[in-house]
Amino acid sequence: MKHYHNISIAPFSYIKVGGIVKDLYIIENEEEIPTLYKRDFRIVGNGSKILFAFTNDESTYIIDRNSYIKEYANFIEIGGGTPLSTIGQYFENKGYLGFSRIRFIPGRLGGALVQNASCFNECISDLLVSLRYFNGEKIIELRQNECQFSYRDSIFKGIKGMILSSKFKKVPCNPLLLKKDSEFIRKQKEKSQPLHVLSLGSTFQNVQNYSVSKILDELNFKGFGLFPHAHISLVHSNFIEIKKSCFYPEISLLINHLNIVLYKEIGIFFPIEIVIFRRKDGRIQDFSPQKK
Ligand SMILES: Cc1cc2nc3c(=O)[nH]c(=O)nc-3n(C[C@H](O)[C@H](O)[C@H](O)COP(=O)(O)OP(=O)(O)OC[C@H]3O[C@@H](n4cnc5c(N)ncnc54)[C@H](O)[C@@H]3O)c2cc1C
Structure with a gap:
């Protein structure tokens, strides 16, 4: 087991976005788990569905590399x-x-x-x-x-x-x-699907036979973005494509914006499929990019 203090989680994020975490363990063998009993932890697999939406977090993170x-x-x-x-x-x-x-x-x-x-x-x-x-x-x-x-x-x-x-x-x-x-x-x-760019897969879950990508296509949202490093894919409108050096609010604000657009159009809050890990204590953080 490898253990790191105050380390960036970005390298373990599929989209390379994420802040500093207090404790990070990389586990390759499940016998190592008991040493972590009683800790409040969060698990990361390949991080292909997780948005780490914080600049720093006190939680303990476990990177699961128990592969056999x-x-x-x-x-x-x-x-x-x-x-x-x-x-x-x-x-x-x-x-x-x-x-x-x-x-x-x-x-x-x-x-x-x-x-x-x-x-x-x-x-x-x-x-x-x-x-x-x-x-x-x-x-x-x-x-x-x-x-x-x-x-x-x-x-x-x-x-x-x-x-x-x-x-x-x-x-x-x-x-x-x-x-x-x-x-x-x-x-x-x-x-x-846009497979050769950074993304977290589908942003929203389809509900009641409504296809989110079809709705956003019809609203001409392909390619839409609020900030330079995150925009709706031209290949699949339910995917957000992320550019290098993206800062997490660029993604979370785009998700919030789309949530409202979809609600106004269909009258449903589509469940967000992306898993969002916010700071554990829930404190609002300074959004200025210099703090990255
Ligand atoms: C380009 C692209 C294409 C995709 N295509 C599809 C698709 O066709 N179909 C589809 O369903 N999804 C798709 N996805 C979404 C994503 O890849 C899947 O949901 C994938 O299974 C997530 O696995 P992960 O290891 O990356 O999980 P992570 O993103 O690391 O974690 C996802 C959740 O699982 C938890 N978790 C991870 N490992 C463990 C564990 N060992 N024990 C307990 N909890 C754990 C995490 O805490 C988190 O809540 C796609 C994503 C991308 C980027």
Whole structure:
């Protein structure tokens, strides 16, 4: 386990945005978790869904790098910090269903389970058998049907704890078919999402058959921005593209603005899909960019 004091979290953010945190632990092995019992912590996987909206924060942050894949007779056990791309490659080589599409999501297993991530009708929880979860006091095992999975949601959202590992069913499939499927999905995803720029994926959740990207397209919001380093993608209007050296208020103010635009147009506050970590004590901070 590596431990740092008063360090910037930006290098662990997918969009390279974030302030100074008081304590940061990088965990590669779950045996290291008990030393953190009783601490109030926040977990970061690949940080591809998190906006760190502070210039400094007193919280303890855990970066989950507990990455492994172990195969048993009836299931495959995977560490919470394992990248989805690594799992996808393993499942393809071995000829198992379940990750040929999700593998293009730039996250790690724990974060994907919290978000119940899915891609072109393949969902992370579909072939999940059970997972092991550290609830701040002890490790418990939860079966798939105990995790309350639904569209971009799970029991783990908003509660303190850490997904340590998960077991998945082994469903055999021809590796060539998996490869073909993967290639097709990769091309589809490249056409429909801005994959080669910094972003946090979809900004808002679609609700009641309303598509946020379609609404913003119709309102001519493609390319719209309030500040120089964050604007709506030209490829997908529910994605915000972020430029290097972005300061977090440029993103949070754009999200707030869009929230109001969508409310005025449809009469619904669309849930924000991006996970926003604000300063723990809730204090309002100086927004001046010099304080970055
Ligand atoms: C270009 C792009 C494309 C995307 N495409 C898709 C897509 O097609 N489908 C989709 O569903 N999403 C998509 N996303 C969103 C995002 O990549 C997924 O939600 C991903 O699964 C998040 O994983 P992560 O490891 O980055 O999680 P993080 O962003 O690090 O964390 C997300 C949440 O999970 C929690 N968390 C992380 N690890 C653990 C753990 N071990 N235990 C407990 N809690 C944990 C965090 O505290 C946070 O609340 C996309 C994002 C980008 C940037």
